[in-house]
Amino acid sequence: MKNESGSRLALLDRDGTINKEVNLLHDIRQLQLLEGAAEGIRLLNQNGFKVAIVTNQPVVARGLCSEDDVKKVNVLLLELLEKEGAKVDAVYYCPHHPEQGHSGANDPKYRKICDCRKPKPGMLITASKDFGIAKENCFMVGDHDRDIEGGKNFGCTTIFVKTGQIDSESKLNTKPDHVSKNLLEAAKLMVSLPMSDMKNVKAVIVAGGLGTRLGHHTRNVPKPMILVRGKPVLEHIIIHLKKYGITEIILCVGYLGEKIQAYFGDGAKFGVKIFYCFEKELLGTGGAIKQAEKFLDPNETFAMVYGDLLLEMDLEKLIKYHKEKCGLGTLTVHKSSHPYDSDILELAPDGRIIKFLGKPKKGDVFENISNAGVYCFEPSILKYFPDGVSMLDKEVLPSVIVRGGKLFAYKTNEHIHDMGTMDRLEKVRK
Ligand SMILES: [Mg+2]
Ligand SMILES: [Zn+2]
Structure with missing residues (x-):
């Protein structure tokens, strides 16, 4: 066979x-x-x-x-x-x-x-x-x-x-x-038509960051709207989600969010449906996702991705893996090109995440297994998210593990690039 x-x-x-x-x-x-x-x-x-x-x-x-x-x-x-x-x-x-x-x-x-x-x-x-x-x-x-x-x-x-x-x-x-x-x-x-595993999968895109490390690039333009190969990086993400049959997208926006909304509207132009969550004050990545809960189906797996990523990964494989593992969430991990500015994870042989090690310090001994910023979650994970301000990777997910929730890592070497700093932005623009 x-x-x-x-x-x-x-x-x-x-x-x-x-x-x-x-x-x-x-x-x-x-x-x-x-x-x-x-x-x-x-x-x-x-x-x-x-x-x-x-x-x-x-x-x-x-x-x-x-x-x-x-x-x-x-x-x-x-x-x-x-x-x-x-x-x-x-x-x-x-x-x-x-x-x-x-x-x-x-x-x-x-x-x-x-x-x-x-x-x-x-x-x-x-x-x-x-x-x-x-x-x-x-x-x-x-x-x-x-x-x-x-x-x-x-x-x-x-x-x-x-x-x-x-x-x-x-x-x-x-x-x-x-x-x-x-x-x-x-x-x-x-x-x-969406692939069977992708049916009913919605995506949350966290696109509210200030992008302060991008200097002049983000003075008047929110980070997800920075142009890469002629299109806002967020548009690349939306096209990629749609390719895998994900057509309902919740955009969590903050800083200059109205510029994002002006460009994408209700999503019809891109063949998707977009719902907006505006952060009135900075809520952090965890707080932003918690706010998106009202748009999510309480029984359906959802994908989550940061709005400053260029990704070419097979999302169906990620979701399949997530469903097989039956955890509360799956984090995509890869070998980072900049491990000292990445969140490093410690894994069990079966892929279960044991510990979030955070950003390593010079001289630390660690395996380069970095959080790539593409996730898959069960809606039940949202009960671990506090109301108000919280950080997903630094607080919420580590607390899920401490409280006995299962999270898994999905390893891939497909292209996932972030443009969080000037250097990295120059790289993805090439
Ligand atoms: Mg016939
Ligand atoms: Zn016959």
Whole structure:
């Protein structure tokens, strides 16, 4: 089994979804790609989806052709798609049909009740196992009730396309999760939907610092609005969150916060929803997060990141790790380029955080495991946050450990850069 953690699987019906529906297609001369099919599959390829065809081929049981003929049609279809730059990773077909009495004798081994003929989920289950992708990250796309029911029986997300025998969802007996005009539109939808682990995950961005160490850069501009590669650093963060399906963002702002709000507004321009928490007086990082509580779901994991970071890390992996560890919180840690100005952590072999060592002094012996400023929390951690002023890393999180709460560290060497000082700002600007 290939373990493709982080990827998703598109299960596509064949006739009426990828190629034109011809009643009981069994001859390669009848094969014709539908508009948008190749383009849709290409889009899925580009976005890290695995693509598998799952097709009922009762033409074999009905004696219209042999199983080899079905394979030939499949090979030709894959060739047609490949010419358009679209790659299908696997094809699953069911050659069976349960009914006796069809004209055209064929091998009785095909005339049976099987587990693979949709709406049975057999082929979908096999594909999901072969690719090591859980049903929560699978999509079934098809033009027929059997496809939608198959997807439901399997337990994945279902998308009906109007390119086959049934041209309207009102004629379906089963309600699909989504309806798309064709495979290209379905692909666009799949690409835009959040990954299962990311569903309902909101993010808090703490962007209220004074940025005093950045001198003239922050005289009239709040730190998160400093331009890096033509965009405010905060915009880079928001784009990154959105890429991982996080579209509800709580911005904790303070110093010159109104400039941030003027730029980002309600987030619509960036495809996200932004809620603002204004600090009337300086609350510290812990106090800022505590204030954001009213926008958080009491049952949903949330991400938290400082507003002066440029990050290229895989957030889905962080959240997966956090959920596996079942702690109150997970801190992303890395080898810092400036360990003497970083918060160093002491870890147990299983990744649990034993102690916050703070900033080391010259001459201290320590392992360079630094807090990178990207977190994942359970909402229940908020009861450890006092009302009013508090510092997250110096007070709140150490007190969680002292009081017996579990925190874990997620190690990564992906790019996470802060621009807390002039030097570091110059570096990220390059
Ligand atoms: Mg079909
Ligand atoms: Zn079958």
